[in-house]
Every structure is written in C-alpha cells, then in structure tokens.
Amino acid sequence: MTAGEPAPQRDWLGPERLLAFSDGVVAIGLTLLVLPLAELVPDAEEPHGSGLEIITENLAPIGSFALSFAVIARFWAAHHRVFDDAPRVSPLLVWVNTVWLxxxxxxxxxxxxxxxxxxxxxxxxxxxxxxxxxxALLTVMTFLVQRSRAPADRGLKHGSGGTGAVLLLIFLVTLVAPQLGYWPLLLLFLSGPAEALLAPRVERLLRRARN
Amino acid sequence: MTAGEPAPQRDWLGPERLLAFSDGVVAIGLTLLVLPLAELVPDAEEPHGSGLEIITENLAPIGSFALSFAVIARFWAAHHRVFDDAPRVSPLLVWVNTVWLxxxxxxxxxxxxxxxxxxxxxxxxxxxxxxxxxxALLTVMTFLVQRSRAPADRGLKHGSGGTGAVLLLIFLVTLVAPQLGYWPLLLLFLSGPAEALLAPRVERLLRRARN
Amino acid sequence: MTAGEPAPQRDWLGPERLLAFSDGVVAIGLTLLVLPLAELVPDAEEPHGSGLEIITENLAPIGSFALSFAVIARFWAAHHRVFDDAPRVSPLLVWVNTVWLxxxxxxxxxxxxxxxxxxxxxxxxxxxxxxxxxxALLTVMTFLVQRSRAPADRGLKHGSGGTGAVLLLIFLVTLVAPQLGYWPLLLLFLSGPAEALLAPRVERLLRRARN
Amino acid sequence: MTAGEPAPQRDWLGPERLLAFSDGVVAIGLTLLVLPLAELVPDAEEPHGSGLEIITENLAPIGSFALSFAVIARFWAAHHRVFDDAPRVSPLLVWVNTVWLxxxxxxxxxxxxxxxxxxxxxxxxxxxxxxxxxxALLTVMTFLVQRSRAPADRGLKHGSGGTGAVLLLIFLVTLVAPQLGYWPLLLLFLSGPAEALLAPRVERLLRRARN
Incomplete structure (x- = not known):
C-alpha cells in the first residue's frame, strides 16, 4: 500500500473467497435441482402408483434435471478453468461474477x-x-481475467469462448426452429471434445505467428 | 501463549473458519431464495397455463427474488471487504457475525x-x-475489525457505513411514506457508485489532514 | 511414512477437509431451518390474511426457528473451538463427528x-x-482431541463440557417437569457468560496446582 | 509451463477447488435428505395427531433418511481417503467425479x-x-488417482474397492431375492471393520512380496 496508488490495490480482492463463495453457490444450485424430483414422490401416508411408475410417468422432469445438472457442472468446470491461478480480481469482475451466479x-x-x-x-x-x-458471462469473465494477467501469460488459456459460441448458435436455432426441441443442446457436449482437439493446434499456430 | 496473557489469545479465533462458514451460510441463503419461484411452476402431472403466463402472472415474487438476490450479494461483498486481511477475531465479533447471519x-x-x-x-x-x-450489523463489524487493527492501518478501509446510512434513510421513508413502495431501494444501488466517486477524495483529505 | 508404523499415519486424516465439510453441513442445516417459515406465506396467486397476521399467528414456528438457529450457531462455535489447531484426526473422531453432524x-x-x-x-x-x-457428542470430541495433543498442551482449552452439563440438566428437567416448557433452555445462553467468568479462574488454579 | 509439454499441465487442475466443490455438493446432498422429514410435520395452523404419532407412523421415511445419511457420509469419507494428498487431477478424473456427484x-x-x-x-x-x-465410480476414481502417483507411492492406500465389491454383492442379492428387503445393506457397515482388520495384513504381504 504505497502512498502513490492506494485506491486500486484496496479495491482489488484476493480471489480465494470469491471462488469459494462461487463454488458454494454453484454446488447448492446444482443440488437444489433434485428437490422437484423429490416432490414427485407421493407422501408415505397416501402412497399411490409404484416406484417404477413415478419414473416412467415423469421422464420430462427427470430429463430436465439431468440436463441442467450436466450443464451447470460443465459451467462450473469452465469457471474453475477461467480463474485458475488468476491474480487479484477487480470490482468489475466481482460484479460480472455476481450476475453469473x-x-x-x-x-x-x-x-x-x-x-x-x-x-x-x-x-x-x-x-x-x-x-x-x-x-456469455463466462466469456466476459475469461476476457477480464486475461486482461489482468501479465502480457506474457495471455493467450495460453482457452476459456469458455467455444461453449459461448455453441450456445449462441443453439439459441438462434430455438428462435427459428423451436420444433427441434432440446436436441440441439447435445451439440454442447460435442463442443468439449471438438475444442480439446482443435485448441492445441490453434494455439501452436498462434504461438508460431507471435514468434 | 505466554503465561502473562493467555486468556485473550485463547478466545480469539483465526478468521478463516468464521469466514468460510459465513460464506457458506450466505451462499445457501442466496440460493434458497429461488425455491419459492420453483414452487410457482405447476406439477408436471397436471400442467395448466403456459411458461409465459407463469412469468407474467408472478412478477411480484420474481421481482422480490431478484431484489433480495442483489441485496444479499451486495452485503456479502461488503462482508468480504470488512474482513479482508482481518487479524484474529474476538468472541464479540463472532457473536455480532452470528446475528448478522x-x-x-x-x-x-x-x-x-x-x-x-x-x-x-x-x-x-x-x-x-x-x-x-x-x-447496521455490518457497520458494527466494520468498526470492531477496525479497532482490532494496529492504529497505522486504521481508516484506510471504507466499509459499509455508506450503505448503512442509505438503508436507514430508506427505512425512515417507508415509515412516513409507504405509498412509495420499493422504489426508494434503488438508492441502494446508486450509493455504490456515489461512494466509489467520493471515497478517494474524502480519504485524500483525511490523509492530508493527518500529515 | 516410515516402514515401522505405516498403519496409524495412513488412517489419520488432516483436519482441514473434515472441518470444511462439517462447516458446510452445519451452514446448510442452519439455513434450511428457514424453509418451513417460507412455507407459512400463502401463494402469491391466492393471498389471504396480511403480512402482520402471518407473523402474529405463527409465533410458535418463528420462535422455534430462532431458538434452533441460536443453538446450532452456538454448537458450531463450540465445534470451532474444539478443533482449533487440532492435529490429525483419528478414524474414531471422524466417526463421532459424523454422528454429531x-x-x-x-x-x-x-x-x-x-x-x-x-x-x-x-x-x-x-x-x-x-x-x-x-x-454430549461435542464433549466426547473435546476429549478425543485433547487426548491426541501433546501432554503439555492439554487442559489449556475449555471445550463444550459446560454446555453439555447444562443440557443434561435441562433434559432432566423436561423429564420431570415438562410443564415448564422451553424456558429452561434459556439457561443455555447464561452458561456462556458464566463459563467465561469462571474458566480463567479454574485454569489459574489448575496451573498453580500443576507447578 | 515449459515450451515442451504445455498441454497436459494446462488441462490438469489443482485438486483443491475440485475437492472443496465436491465437499460442498455432498454436504448439501446429505442435508437436503431431511427436507421430506420436515414435510411430514403438519402445518402449525392445522395440527393433527401428536409429536409421537408423527414418528411412529413414519418409520419407513425416517429409516430411509438415516440409512441414506449413513451411506453418503461413508462415501464422503471414502472420497476423502481416495483424494488425500492426490497430485493434480486429470480432465477424465474431473468428469468421473462429476458423474459421482x-x-x-x-x-x-x-x-x-x-x-x-x-x-x-x-x-x-x-x-x-x-x-x-x-x-463403483469411487473405485474408478481410486484407480485413476493411484495411476497418477509416482510408482513408489502406489499400493499404500486402500480405497473403496472393498465397499464396491460388497455393494455389487448386495445389488445381486436384490435382483434374485428382493424379499430380503434392505437388510443386506447392513453388510455395508460390517465391511468397514473387516477391511480395517484385513488390509494391514494384505499390505504387509504385498510389501514383503515386493522386497
């Protein structure tokens, strides 16, 4: 805390508590998804139907639970990757993270x-x-964290830009062709392997271009 | 643990677990806010209305959810700021923090x-x-943490005093003019930028006055 | 991990994850207490009564919520104190902690x-x-942690023995005089100050007796 | 981050956040189990029955709550043991851990x-x-963590293989003899002591065989 520039240092927080807090919120959001499923089961006092019927008659809620679980888990892993060894975080990043939460x-x-x-x-x-x-907010955070790094470390991390682009595409598909339903979301789980395949090559090209 | 003053050292706890516990409670409180929204959706077995109607007919619960989320997130950030690099915490601070939780x-x-x-x-x-x-409890905690610092470090942190004053004002407005409803709470989100604008100047004045 | 005694070292875990996990469980248990309160509020679609009536007509659930919150918060602080700078924890302690959770x-x-x-x-x-x-389980854990310390450090921590004794007393009172209701639980909140007053003197006596 | 092998290092994450996140999810899953029990209690506005009746008439939900609590707590301890001082975790391990969650x-x-x-x-x-x-997923994770260790450290940890084998046995029993109900699950709580008894001997044999 030198006299010359006290303001920025004071407002930038260490990322530990922000990440622990975010992890807590995501973990709870993930787990609360099951509560509507638990409500599908009739009360013990007045049971009707059978265990199997509860599942076969509620495939839509069970499917949406599993889909949301998979997507949030994926977003958490992306968040983990964005902030991995991030330096101190700016008030703007805290704000964007709050909207993401x-x-x-x-x-x-x-x-x-x-x-x-x-x-x-x-x-x-x-x-x-x-x-x-x-x-999209994860992509904004990727960008903000990148910018706060020293220039030499930039570009070595590939964040959630690929996922953001895929979701924009899926969103546009739901606008013009809602009859396709939730099937386009499967693209989301293909984007991971595709990115893993392409990213190292893109980076090698980028590194060569820079040298 | 010298023989001379064992009592205070034994009762003062490291802040890590207190903060992790507080973060956990706030993260859960924040996330549980969504449960009443999830209950607005009718059961899958007997759907009525449509997805859009659930939203247009429940603007008050949705608005109160968003407002409470924003306020608790803001309080958490203030809590983070109050305890950032705090020394060991006194039993009194643990007690005030419990009431805050x-x-x-x-x-x-x-x-x-x-x-x-x-x-x-x-x-x-x-x-x-x-x-x-x-x-108000956050303001009390700001004061208690300040007091436990070495005198040289005091006054460099601006805590939640501004927010406390704004909320006292809004509370008084609700007592005399409840017909204004929840609009005065918007002041809360203006107080942040106002404080960010004013605080550095106030501090510069204070520092000059001290030197 | 010397060859001579690998078994005990392998089974004794570092306390960090155990404490973080316990803190998480307690934080959630504490926060879930509010859910029955939230269910007291009628649905937005069919409001009946008024905000004030919800409170005046539900003093028993609100009171039991506040009481349980206060007691669990107190138990958490005691748990914090028991494990503060504890060495590695034995499988037995993990087991007792699970029953406590x-x-x-x-x-x-x-x-x-x-x-x-x-x-x-x-x-x-x-x-x-x-x-x-x-x-009672907190008292057992106090004892187990004490035993795992070096002899020189023992006896310097006063744990939750006082609270345990007070609760045993209150429990006996509910068996013979249930008509007193929940009032005897107030003793629980008096035991804290009493212990704070008495503990240093008891310890000074103990330390003198030892020297 | 040497130029020679940047890809594996970039994708392998430190285990701290993964473990903290997993602990959070397990802690919440464990705690949410109580919510159906809380719903067994009638509303304060229209009480019927008595406190004792709520318990005696709902032994099945209460028993299933206690059983699930015990099993999840046991799984968490096994997870703790699997990852104790684990090195950085691979994307595959993150993925298996997500399915486990x-x-x-x-x-x-x-x-x-x-x-x-x-x-x-x-x-x-x-x-x-x-x-x-x-x-079974815990057993897979045990194997993956083992493989990522240096060869010298392998085999010193016994993970959840025993529990996995016992559960496979119980699952087969439920397929051929469902009339035994939930009693075979008691084997699960006997497998712990059995393993504790046998594991050191097995290991001593293994170590002798290796030397």
Missing part, C-alpha cells in the same frame, strides 16, 4: 418449467436463453 | 411475504427493516 | 415439530434430547 | 421412494443400484 441460482426455475411444459416454445427459449446468458 | 438466513421469509403482499405497508417495513438491521 | 442435520425435523405442537411433552423431550445428544 | 445429488429421490414404497422390489433395486453405481 444469478443465472446459476435461477436455473431450478426454468428447469422446472421444462419439466412441466416440455413442448412449449417460450419455455424452450427461456431455458436456452438462460444457458446462453450464463455462458 | 441470522438476518441473512431469515431473508427468504420477508422476500416471500413481499411476493405475496406487494402493496402491504407492514410487509414493506418488515422487509426494509430486515435489510437495515443487516446493514 | 447427524444430530445437526436432523434439527429441522424436531424444530418443525415444536412449531406445530408447542405444548406437547413428547415433542419437548425429543427436541431437548436431540440438543443434549449433540452437545 | 450426480449419484449423490440424486439420492433424495430414491430415498423418498423407499420411504413411500418400502416393500416395492423396483424401488429396492433402484435404491441399491444407485448406491452401487456411486461406489
């Missing part, structure tokens, strides 16, 4: 809407739009 | 009341009063 | 029973019995 | 089904099958 915390709401209205076009767009917003 | 944990209750009774004066005052209590 | 996780169940049946003698005993079991 | 998060769903349909063969197999899947 909002998109995660709100997820049980669109997830349950998908379970109840599996064929509704608005619900589809609302669900995919939330995922796209979350992914 | 109570004001956070209880938030889903007034939040849901706001969603159900958006025009009720008592509910408005109860909600804003809870926020004010939470903010 | 069970008594914390189960708390929303007796808490809600108290809110529904405030005058029921069985409910009173079940609630106080759960608290006593939790406190 | 899914088996934990989903637990409240089969647990509540057991509480409602205690005599249903499908429910029994679904519940035990979930436990077996979770345990």
């Amino acid at each position: 909002f998109t995660i915390v709100v997820m049980p709401f669109p997830t349950e809407m998908v379970g109840t209205f599996p064929d509704d076009a608005f619900t589809l767009r609302f669900y995919v739009g939330t995922l796209f917003a979350s992914s | 109570f004001t956070i944990v209880v938030m889903p209750f007034p939040t849901e009341m706001v969603g159900t009774f958006p025009d009720d004066a008592f509910t408005l005052r109860f909600y804003v009063g809870t926020l004010f209590a939470s903010s | 069970f008594t914390i996780v189960v708390m929303p169940f007796p808490t809600e029973m108290v809110g529904t049946f405030p005058d029921d003698a069985f409910t009173l005993r079940f609630y106080v019995g759960t608290l006593f079991a939790s406190s | 899914f088996t934990i998060v989903v637990m409240p769903f089969p647990t509540e089904m057991v509480g409602t349909f205690p005599d249903d063969a499908f429910t029994l197999r679904f519940y035990v099958g979930t436990l077996f899947a979770s345990s």
